[in-house]
Amino acid sequence: MRADAQRNLDLVLGAAQECFAEGGVDVSVDEVARRAGVGHGTVFRRFPTKEALLDAVLGKELDRMVLLAQGALSEDDPWDGFAGFFRALADGYARNRALVESKERCLELPQMAVVQEAAHELVRRAQKARVLRRDLTADEIFELIPAASRFPDVILDGLRG
Amino acid sequence: MRADAQRNLDLVLGAAQECFAEGGVDVSVDEVARRAGVGHGTVFRRFPTKEALLDAVLGKELDRMVLLAQGALSEDDPWDGFAGFFRALADGYARNRALVESKERCLELPQMAVVQEAAHELVRRAQKARVLRRDLTADEIFELIPAASRFPDVILDGLRG
DNA sequence: AGTGAAACGGACCGAGCAGTCCGCTTAGAG
């Protein structure tokens, strides 16, 4: 790949990340291109549709979550592992409008399977140790994440077993 | 007002209520008109802009909330009054996408002042009775409402003092 | 430096949106 093409690709991805995080998925491709300093034709050459661009940005975000999940799984204390991951995800959602608005889309991205598996394991451990209420499934608990962005302590207090 | 005009006005408001609740504020005026069974010119004769139509729908929703607030204030037990109102609002938000998407707009509608005043009083009573945690303001607590739509019990457990 | 392929970006297109307008229809008073 030519050097200028690689540079523009990075600029576009960075701009898209910022635009979608701040403004949500309805930010126009023109706006992304403007922030990247390229024509919008350049964006569409790399990503055939706006949806493909969004997928790329969401994918990078999910990559970060996979790392967080691995860190949480290596934690010894079941509650600390669960709560730390929960807080980190809540913070990620708080800082990224696109993530909240694209919940369903994320479910279809490959990284999400890894994140979900880790989340289920963290919940299983905490519930087995009786530090997490057992009347909710892991899926239900993680539906609370977008909610927990502002006041994670309140939600975690409610979840404690 | 002519009888047919009144009938169409009711149809439009009903259709708008349903459309915005199910599909959010981005549902087109054409869609509302179609569901009401009128031309979209008829919608714009009654409401000069789409925003005015949305305000009318949100206003009716807030009217319902005012009634809920009055009911909650007449409750004897401070926790029951607060929790009942909290649950009812959470349910209302869960059933209405437009309400969630128009938080800021609602703040400018006249009914909201009444609802907020009642909410503050309910929180004050519950906090004075030491049944509600005191490290959050009333405004902060009610920011949790859109979150609480799916699992209000978890949130209320977290809020209990 | 010369050259050909790769990359660029803005003009362009069609679709869908909010909002306007006007010729036709209909309610309902006299």
Added chain:
DNA sequence: CTCTAAGCGGACTGCTCGGTCCGTTTCACT
């Protein structure tokens, strides 16, 4: 029944958006 003003709805406009296309520029290899 007649007549008129109120009401109607769909054609129309202007705008923004996602996506395409092509003449021009730039890279990088020889």
